[in-house]
Amino acid sequence: SQQGEEDPQALSIQEGENATMNCSYKTSINNLQWYRQNSGRGLVHLILIRSNEREKHSGRLRVTLDTSKKSSSLLITASRAADTASYFCPLSGYALNFGKGTSLLVTP
């Protein structure tokens, strides 16, 4: 099954900085979702953007979608140490298909 591929694999920033991670995919989509996973825990749904939407906001999160380039980006503004986690952009079929994710480290 097709899956979203996150880039970069790892990202390290300081508190207060913005973090941007990208997602690329190869198939047509109805929607794209972003999830966060703190170390050793389950995943938490962050945001869903539909194929007819270009941008969506939720708190400090901003997600964009460019279906012509088959790519999405997740921007976390004013990052905090608690944002340290892995971030995934799974594609939807009858199940969600996950890539390896972006590991974000936010240092104080």
Add this chain to the structure above:
Amino acid sequence: DTGVSQDPRHKITKRGQNVTFRCDPISEHNRLYWYRQTLGQGPEFLTYFQNEAQLEKSRLLSDRFSAERPKGSFSTLEIQRTEQGDSAMYLCASSSNVGARVEKLFFGSGTQLSVL
């Protein structure tokens, strides 16, 4: 219900033993999923249920793995004759899907299996 519950949180077993994990989804959710995740990788789909019916199984899923969801409520995942390669985090998720494509999944905290 506050979320998806998984039990146990940790399981250590010896190679060759059988293990069983339990998942209690959010009560009104009709779909239940099992995933497996190893260190540094994303979750890998194993199987899913729509109510009590098991609709899909990953081709990667060994015959030693079996899952049930009697009465469309909680689910169990059993691994027979465990191998060291089965060591992983086993994640359960549920959703209240009505369409073919799944949207928001709610995940449990997982069961960490260590096979010695």
